[in-house]
Amino acid sequence: MKTRIKMPMPFHGNYIVSIITGETEDRARCQRLFIRELSEETRKEHYKGVDEKDVPTHQVSFHDFGCRRIVEGKLKENEENIVSFETHGKTYRFSPLLPKHQ
Numbered sequence: 001m002k003t004r005i006k007m008p009m010p011f012h013g014n015y016i017v018s019i020i021t022g023e024t025e026d027r028a029r030c031q032r033l034f035i036r037e038l039s040e041e042t043r044k045e046h047y048k049g050v051d052e053k054d055v056p057t058h059q060v061s062f063h064d065f066g067c068r069r070i071v072e073g074k075l076k077e078n079e080e081n082i083v084s085f086e087t088h089g090k091t092y093r094f095s096p097l098l099p100k101h102q
Helices: 040-046
Strands: 014-021 024-037 058-064 067-078 083-087 090-096
Touching: 014 058, 058 090, 067 090
Parallel strands: none
Antiparallel strands: 014 024, 014 090, 024 058, 058 067, 067 083, 083 090
């Protein structure tokens, strides 16, 4: 069953990515956020022998500092203003970068 990501993601949007490891959180600006759900076939083929609780559900692609990054993780939060994924002991949390009102 396909999961609909609730957060709007315009291609030219700007986002904050928070990478959380334990009690450490690093924040950066990113662009070109693209999220796709991994098919059941892909998950079975690429993650043979991996415990089902550790198999990623989505592939996330984004650009930070001009470099394209791709991570695969399990969907953790799916809200209008935040989406996050867990992978290898880290949480990648994305939210829109909103302009400051003066």
